[in-house]
Amino acid sequence: MGLLDYFISSRSKGSANLAKERLQILVAHDRAARDQPSYLPQLQQEILAVIRKYVDVDLSAVSVNYEQEDSHEVLELNIVLPDTAQNQA
Amino acid sequence: MARIIVITSGKGGVGKTTTSAALAMGLAQQGKRTVVIDFDVGLRNLDLIMGCERRVVYDFINVINGEANLNQALIRDKRCDHLYVLPASQTRDKDALTKEGVDRVLTELSEGYDFIVCDSPAGIEHGANMAMYFADDAVVVTNPEVSSVRDSDRMLGILSSRSRRAENGEEPISEYLLLTRYDPERVANGEMLSVDDVQEILSLKLLGVVPESKAVLNASNAGVPVILDRESDAGQAYNDMVSRYLGEDVPHRFLNPEKKGFLSRLFKG
Numbered sequence A: 001m002g003l004l005d006y007f008i009s010s011r012s013k014g015s016a017n018l019a020k021e022r023l024q025i026l027v028a029h030d031r032a033a034r035d036q037p038s039y040l041p042q043l044q045q046e047i048l049a050v051i052r053k054y055v056d057v058d059l060s061a062v063s064v065n066y067e068q069e070d071s072h073e074v075l076e077l078n079i080v081l082p083d084t085a086q087n088q089a
Numbered sequence B: 001m002a003r004i005i006v007i008t009s010g011k012g013g014v015g016k017t018t019t020s021a022a023l024a025m026g027l028a029q030q031g032k033r034t035v036v037i038d039f040d041v042g043l044r045n046l047d048l049i050m051g052c053e054r055r056v057v058y059d060f061i062n063v064i065n066g067e068a069n070l071n072q073a074l075i076r077d078k079r080c081d082h083l084y085v086l087p088a089s090q091t092r093d094k095d096a097l098t099k100e101g102v103d104r105v106l107t108e109l110s111e112g113y114d115f116i117v118c119d120s121p122a123g124i125e126h127g128a129n130m131a132m133y134f135a136d137d138a139v140v141v142t143n144p145e146v147s148s149v150r151d152s153d154r155m156l157g158i159l160s161s162r163s164r165r166a167e168n169g170e171e172p173i174s175e176y177l178l179l180t181r182y183d184p185e186r187v188a189n190g191e192m193l194s195v196d197d198v199q200e201i202l203s204l205k206l207l208g209v210v211p212e213s214k215a216v217l218n219a220s221n222a223g224v225p226v227i228l229d230r231e232s233d234a235g236q237a238y239n240d241m242v243s244r245y246l247g248e249d250v251p252h253r254f255l256n257p258e259k260k261g262f263l264s265r266l267f268k269g
């Protein structure tokens, strides 16, 4: 460690903070994913199949999100429909 | 009834085998009848770290398959009366570790020992699952590094859902954090995650902090568990770890950089 480094070395300049921030996000994400009920992927498949009977959407059009809050769970279903009805005709 | 301890991590190369050898030796030195089992089938190296590789005749898989009995496979440590090693097979497939087989061996060992230390392979698949399934306690070995902390957290998820205790609805496995390869200097410079950073994320009981140390390689070169190197920082840190595991209240050491003179800090490379 040189003279200059000695004086400027401070806790804030290092990469550890960045590591910690990334980890917090990563771990929160992992934990949310593993707390999900195991039926979720199947549910997503079946909903997609039903929607496809009526509307021509692709695989990524249906997303199912599960979140656990303090007293209740939220199952969020998101379906992206094609732009307009005319496009389909 | 023996207490079964798994040394686990998810990520490889973080210090599980080093820790298994140290913990087993430390417990045995305190008079506890201890056996340490290598679950790393195909990549066995616990016997090397313990320095008994030339005395391996039969292994864990031989016992599971009924090709040898436990007494034939267990290797008694020459330095410590209460310590035995059950080596892994070098050649077999991980699938040879059947749940029934492992259960049978652990049950038989439980009769004659106080502690069974299970050195887990890396990963979250079969071998690692077998090492942790029957555990009462888990030591999650972690390096202060993003991927290692993340994998430790994933391991915690598995410990709490896929163990015998979880499946039987018993009291959960007691989980402990062991932070290894810790470099206090780099932590002080803000270049490495600190104990507190890691604890903020994992929040486990802290069993110890083992510094990055040259003594570890020296010990593995010689086939002597590093805990026997009483002069070394790592040896002392592992010794503290064993005392804490046995319930003693020992303050953590090696968390801060060694005090150096102002001048030596100025002129060091």
Ligand SMILES: Nc1ncnc2c1ncn2[C@@H]1O[C@H](COP(=O)(O)OP(=O)(O)O)[C@@H](O)[C@H]1O
Pocket (backbone or CB within 6 Å): B009, B011, B012, B013, B014, B015, B016, B017, B018, B019, B122, B180, B181, B182, B210, B211, B212, B213, B214, B216, B217, B220, B234
């Ligand atoms: N505290 C430490 N200081 C320096 N090197 C270490 C330390 N702990 C482990 N190592 C080294 O890291 C490598 C992996 O250790 P090992 O115990 O075999 O890990 P694992 O069983 O998790 O794969 C080995 O080369 C070992 O010498």
Ligand SMILES: [Mg+2]
Pocket (backbone or CB within 6 Å): B016, B017, B018, B040, B045, B120, B121
């Ligand atoms: Mg290992």
